[in-house]
Amino acid sequence: MKGASQGTPDAASHETPADAPLRRISLGSLLSATARRHPDRIAVVDPADKPDWSDRPAITWTYAAAAEIVERLARGLRSWRLPPGSRIGLCLPGSAESALAILAVEAAGHVACLLPVSWDEDRLLAAAQNVALSAVLTQARLGSAAPAERLCAVAARYFGLRYLAAFGPDVPDGVINLDRFVLDGPAGEPAGPAPAAAGIVSFIGGDPEQPVYRSGESVVAAAAAHLVAMRVAPAERILSLIGPHDLRGLATGLAAALVAGATLETLPLFDGAAFATALRRPGPTHLVAPAFLEKNLAGRDLPTDLRSVALVHRAPVRFPSRSRAVDRSQGLRLETVIDTVAFDETAILSGRRGTTGDLSLVLGKPERLALPAALMSMRRGADDRLAFRGQACTVTPLQRGNRQAIPSGMWQETPYAPVLFAGFATAIEVVEPSASAGSPKIFAPA
Incomplete structure (x- = not known):
């Protein structure tokens, strides 16, 4: 700048x-508002071929179900010994887990740092050091890649990374299993009010040496400005081929869907046949x-x-x-x-x-x-x-x-x-x- x-x-x-x-507003408050008024409206749709590249089922989440999972994840993150506003990296493809993790980090009062899942170990290490990451949420498998194992190597080189957690089967030793975290994590209401949303960090041009910070309100505003042209109505569907790894993917995808009260479907790994099927739904x-x-x-x-x-x-x-x-x-x-x-x-x-x-x-x-x-x-x-x-x-x-x-x-x-x-x-x-x-x-x- x-x-x-x-x-x-x-x-x-x-x-x-x-x-x-x-008006000051967060992505999580938009999710909660739609969940209260239209609990059965579809919030996030996983691509049908998700089991092929992640060993995880393709799930369609209603707004009510998404809000519940986000709160479960947020309670677990709040149980970690991290000060408010800590930086938590998200190294995930653009599937439902990405959306839920972004919202959970916000609900826990921490800063979501968008780490492209394509980054190699050295770029992830540079980002962790430049942003002072305290934790990372990732995935065990993505096609032939193993993001969780890659981040284990990063954690061995950067001691400031206190928590590493992953979705999916075959989570490496020493990595918190987020699937179990959701099912068996802390129950009941949190003690005291939920912390204030703390914003996001992204990287200019995908360069780990150029991180920038944006408040949650600014993300919502960027999506609102985009929707003036796109005109998405409530309950309509946004089908996105761009993952939430930077402002362009977040503002035109997850944030736009939440502002409009719409459905978000993403295709993290592009496949022509899968795209044609999704487009004709x-x-x-x-x-x-x-x-x-x-x-x-x-x-x-x-x-x-x-x-x-x-x-x-x-x-x-x-x-x-x-x-x-x-x-x-x-x-x-x-x-x-x-x-x-x-x-x-x-x-x-x-x-x-x-x-x-x-x-x-x-x-x-x-x-x-x-x-x-x-x-x-x-x-x-x-x-x-x-x-x-x-x-x-x-x-x-x-x-x-x-x-x-x-x-x-x-x-x-x-x-x-x-x-x-x-x-x-x-x-x-x-x-x-x-x-x-x-x-x-x-x-x-x-």
């Missing part, structure tokens, strides 16, 4: 934040997919009840040419497509194609961003780099586990600037602070 941008007032979407702060569906799959999706005969497709890009990016043909029997219908851009771990920006919220328009003129200023504001600085502020993009870097103090209301600069043609954004490029407008263009498909 860099200092405040010096852009002119007319380059900002909403220069003055709203006077009243947004009856019911209104909203697909979240990496942007590079757009051409593949455009060639498929998609279900008529597919309400939207969020194509998730990572900045820097070149936007594809936009086909506005809407009368074809196959392919993506223009009105269903949402472009979502992740600006590292700072912000998620979403816009529906062919509307006033189309990102090609909004990035060209940030004042077109139609969101409450307290939620998210955007502006371009003197060098055209984009900066964000608001609750949806409130994030602070960590240095050796400690948060840097950033004044409230400060603009969060990014190294990215839109490439404009006739006032429309055709790409987002990297611009170094001292570089001229003709800096090299480096693009990524997603």
